[in-house]
Amino acid sequence: MKNRHKRLIFVLAGLAGLAVAATLVFKALDSNLSYFFSPTEVIEGEAPVDHVFRIGGIVEVGSVKQTGEGLTVHFSVTDNANNVVISYTGILPDLFEEGQGVIAQGKLGADNVFYADEVLAKHDETYMPPEVADALEEGKKKVESNGS
Amino acid sequence: MIPEIGHFALILALCIALIQGTLPLVGAATGRRVWMNLARPAVLGQFLMVAVAFVCLTYAFVVNDFSVLYTAMHSNSQLPLLYRVSAVWGGHEGSLLLWAFMLAGWALAVNLFSRSLPEEMVARVLGVMGLLSVGFLLFILLTSNPFERLLPAALDGRDLNPLLQDPGLVFHPPMLYMGYVGFSVAFSFAIASLLGGKLDAAWARWSRPWTTIAWVFLTFGIALGSWWAYYELGWGGWWFWDPVENSSFMPWLVGTALIHSLAVTEKRGCFRNWTVLLAILAFSLSLLGAFLVRSGVLTSVHAFATDPERGIFILGFLVTVIGASLALYAWRAPKVGLGGAFHWSSRETMLLVNNVLLVVVAGMVLLGTLYPLLLDALNLGKISVGPPYFDAVFVPLMLPLIFLCGLGALVRWKQDDLVALMNRLRWVFILSLLLSIVIPFMMGRFSIMVTLGLLSAIWVISVTLYGMWKRIIGISGNRSFSDGLRSLTSSYIGMVIAHIGVAVVVIGITLVSGYEIEKDVRMDLEDTLTMAGYEFKFKGIETIEGPNYSASRGLIEVRENGQLLTVLHPEKRIYNVQTMPMTEAAIDSGVFRDLYVSLGDSLGGTAWAVRVYYKPFIGWLWMGSFLMGVGGFLAVSDRRYRLVKRRNKKKVVAPKVDMVEGVKS
Numbered sequence: 001m002k003n004r005h006k007r008l009i010f011v012l013a014g015l016a017g018l019a020v021a022a023t024l025v026f027k028a029l030d031s032n033l034s035y036f037f038s039p040t041e042v043i044e045g046e047a048p049v050d051h052v053f054r055i056g057g058i059v060e061v062g063s064v065k066q067t068g069e070g071l072t073v074h075f076s077v078t079d080n081a082n083n084v085v086i087s088y089t090g091i092l093p094d095l096f097e098e099g100q101g102v103i104a105q106g107k108l109g110a111d112n113v114f115y116a117d118e119v120l121a122k123h124d125e126t127y128m129p130p131e132v133a134d135a136l137e138e139g140k141k142k143v144e145s146n147g148s
Numbered sequence: 149m150i151p152e153i154g155h156f157a158l159i160l161a162l163c164i165a166l167i168q169g170t171l172p173l174v175g176a177a178t179g180r181r182v183w184m185n186l187a188r189p190a191v192l193g194q195f196l197m198v199a200v201a202f203v204c205l206t207y208a209f210v211v212n213d214f215s216v217l218y219t220a221m222h223s224n225s226q227l228p229l230l231y232r233v234s235a236v237w238g239g240h241e242g243s244l245l246l247w248a249f250m251l252a253g254w255a256l257a258v259n260l261f262s263r264s265l266p267e268e269m270v271a272r273v274l275g276v277m278g279l280l281s282v283g284f285l286l287f288i289l290l291t292s293n294p295f296e297r298l299l300p301a302a303l304d305g306r307d308l309n310p311l312l313q314d315p316g317l318v319f320h321p322p323m324l325y326m327g328y329v330g331f332s333v334a335f336s337f338a339i340a341s342l343l344g345g346k347l348d349a350a351w352a353r354w355s356r357p358w359t360t361i362a363w364v365f366l367t368f369g370i371a372l373g374s375w376w377a378y379y380e381l382g383w384g385g386w387w388f389w390d391p392v393e394n395s396s397f398m399p400w401l402v403g404t405a406l407i408h409s410l411a412v413t414e415k416r417g418c419f420r421n422w423t424v425l426l427a428i429l430a431f432s433l434s435l436l437g438a439f440l441v442r443s444g445v446l447t448s449v450h451a452f453a454t455d456p457e458r459g460i461f462i463l464g465f466l467v468t469v470i471g472a473s474l475a476l477y478a479w480r481a482p483k484v485g486l487g488g489a490f491h492w493s494s495r496e497t498m499l500l501v502n503n504v505l506l507v508v509v510a511g512m513v514l515l516g517t518l519y520p521l522l523l524d525a526l527n528l529g530k531i532s533v534g535p536p537y538f539d540a541v542f543v544p545l546m547l548p549l550i551f552l553c554g555l556g557a558l559v560r561w562k563q564d565d566l567v568a569l570m571n572r573l574r575w576v577f578i579l580s581l582l583l584s585i586v587i588p589f590m591m592g593r594f595s596i597m598v599t600l601g602l603l604s605a606i607w608v609i610s611v612t613l614y615g616m617w618k619r620i621i622g623i624s625g626n627r628s629f630s631d632g633l634r635s636l637t638s639s640y641i642g643m644v645i646a647h648i649g650v651a652v653v654v655i656g657i658t659l660v661s662g663y664e665i666e667k668d669v670r671m672d673l674e675d676t677l678t679m680a681g682y683e684f685k686f687k688g689i690e691t692i693e694g695p696n697y698s699a700s701r702g703l704i705e706v707r708e709n710g711q712l713l714t715v716l717h718p719e720k721r722i723y724n725v726q727t728m729p730m731t732e733a734a735i736d737s738g739v740f741r742d743l744y745v746s747l748g749d750s751l752g753g754t755a756w757a758v759r760v761y762y763k764p765f766i767g768w769l770w771m772g773s774f775l776m777g778v779g780g781f782l783a784v785s786d787r788r789y790r791l792v793k794r795r796n797k798k799k800v801v802a803p804k805v806d807m808v809e810g811v812k813s
Contacts, residue, residue, distance in 0.1 A: 003489065006489075006492065009492065010500075014504065017504060017508065018508075021508050021511075021512065021541070021545070024512075024540065024541050024544060024545075025512055025515060025541055027540070028536070028537045028540035028541050029515075029516070029519065029533065029537055031536070032533060032534045032536045032537035032540070033531045033532075033533060033534075033537075034531060034532055035529050035530065035531050036529070036530035036531065036532070054532060066751065066752075069670065070670065071668055071669070071670055071748075071751075071757055089668075090668045091668050091748030091749070091757045091759060092748070092749065094382070094728075094729045094730060094731055095728070095729070105532075105534075131530050134530075
């Protein structure tokens with residue numbers, strides 16, 4: 001085989017590999033992205049109905065309730081303007097606490113309760129997830145503009 | 149006083165690094181021997197100074213000197229001595245000092261083991277490493293000085309993050325950093341060859357052992373981190389596709405590609421350009437990892453401290469290093485040349501495919517890691533990319549790679565008859581296929597993914613052993629076994645062990661993903677749960693006191709066929725200083741399965757939420773990683789690297805004389 005042919009084959013094989021990889025990647029990215037929404041955005045109906053997304057805020061003090069005999073917990077998160085009730089079945093992370101920042105991933109139910117399959121609290125008492133910090137900032141602005 | 153000595157030593161180290169990073173490089177370019185000869189003493193001096201600084205900081209931790217801000221932030225008088233020492237690298241400033249210390253250490257090692265290299269090469273390699281040191285030392289001194297004083301001194305420290313108070317975390321960061329920083333040697337060799345415009349098989353032979361050792365450290369570091377996450381984070385996962393894990397995994401993938409392409413460059417002189425590019429990429433990705441972790445742009449369990457000023461400095465350093473080296477590459481690479489030609493059915497092709505797949509996988513991981521940052525920066529929304537993305541792109545690309553990992557080592561260099569080879573291997577393949585169909589049924593449930601995973605792994609093991617057998621009995625097939633065994637080089641045995649290690653990891657991943665059982669349950673006194681033939685009985689909670697924490701300790705009896713197997717003691721600890729709750733899982737480890745129990749919250753009365761997991765074959769993950777590392781060490785210990793040095797010594801003397809005369813004339 002001539003050098004030129006060989007190079008051509010390599011280039012073609014490389015391009016084919018790239019095409020397969022690109023298809024895989026975009027398919028995978030498309031179905032596995034989850035966007036972040038603040039409680040206010042969820043209340044205003046900006047969050048998708050049938051797609052997984054993330055919500056974050058402060059766990060409202062006094063809102064954590066065990067329900068029944070199982071491991072299902074209800075609590076609400078707030079950005080100080082609005083709040084959303086979250087339902088989660090399982091064991092909450094160590095640093096989950098009332099008054100602390102939290103992020104939950106899951107879907108919004110028809111009853112406007114957010115059904116989480118994952119709850120994340122950060123492994124540092126002073127740390128606030130940047131998304132939550134931003135959401136709180138927005139919530140604060142909202143309250144101030146409503147008050148004036 | 150001691151902290152000031154440390155600070156002063158760091159400043160001196162920077163000054164020496166400046167000399168090391170400039171004069172020898174200029175000397176090599178202009179042919180000034182005296183300037184080139186400055187490299188070796190400068191390396192020694194820099195190493196001593198950084199070592200003094202490191203010892204001073206460690207001393208501050210050991211004697212609980214809380215007038216040092218960094219010590220006050222990361223230690224406490226109650227902390228056991230072992231953790232006071234490991235707390236030195238428990239925070240940002242100390243980890244950077246450890247980086248700098250290791251960089252100086254690697255340079256010292258290059259200095260010691262490069263007696264046979266041409267002087268110009270040594271000057272260039274050490275010079276480039278000096279420039280890297282300048283970057284790191286400047287970063288430490290300008291933005292993250294670990295010796296900063298706290299006045300008035302704190303009465304006691306804020307304690308080390310309880311997550312880091314664990315034997316696994318004593319060794320995980322140093323191992324990982326040794327790997328990251330170790331790639332700087334391969335990088336410096338690559339840059340030196342671009343500067344010198346000479347890149348041949350001898351060059352590949354020099355940089356190969358360095359690259360392999362760095363890769364071994366990185367492999368151990370990643371495996372230790374994964375093991376730590378498994379038993380310490382308390383939810384039984386071993387890999388989360390967390391951005392910080394990804395940033396250690398990307399250099400590993402590219403580093404793996406690099407050690408394979410170096411093999412081609414050494415044996416056949418091909419892939420030269422490509423090898424140089426990989427060496428640049430591997431170290432650039434290590435730096436990118438440092439940027440991602442240290443700048444705080446990521447939301448991650450690892451992102452402890454955030455400071456925009458530091459982020460900007462590292463970003464600047466990153467852009468300079470990557471930009472300059474790629475520019476140099478674009479300018480000089482054509483001089484280096486591509487190397488010899490080869491047939492499509494040859495080991496070169498196999499290794500080329502290996503390289504392409506590994507680099508593509510690294511690219512996919514990079515995309516998934518950086519995509520959220522990109523969208524956020526463009527104000528297109530805050531997203532996160534979940535593990536399903538990584539699984540979806542990783543598995544289909546890795547499977548063919550693993551199939552080839554068995555085959556590639558059997559294909560001859562330059563040209564081989566692939567069809568005949570396949571023909572010889574068909575029984576091996578059929579046997580592997582049968583086993584990988586039967587095993588899932590023995591595990592209780594058939595699944596096509598499990599079969600594919602097992603097939604690739606068993607294929608690798610059997611083909612690798614087949615190849616070794618053929619080598620032992622020789623081409624004619626009548627050599628005695630012991631003679632044949634003695635004829636195997638240690639680099640060949642190393643490769644065999646490392647490839648079997650890959651297969652063992654794959655078996656572990658496949659079976660644990662396919663057959664693990666995870667249950668979160670509510671357990672009251674005397675409640676039992678049966679899982680995978682084991683019976684777990686909750687016997688209640690007792691309170692215990694540790695050296696710097698108090699804990700609720702659960703008692704869970706495990707029975708198999710009615711016989712008491714073991715009693716597990718999962719703990720829920722509250723550390724005294726940071727009052728942070730911590731879950732300590734209790735694990736009964738075995739060769740074929742782990743039983744994993746951890747405590748959730750008290751549910752009132754005597755009931756607790758409990759995690760009970762059955763993890764088949766999970767230990768194989770770490771066993772396999774260990775084999776890969778051991779294989780790497782064996783490969784480096786090959787006699788060939790030492791023999792070559794001796795031979796080189798004779799060769800090198802003559803051109804040296806030429807060069808000196810050349811300067812005179």
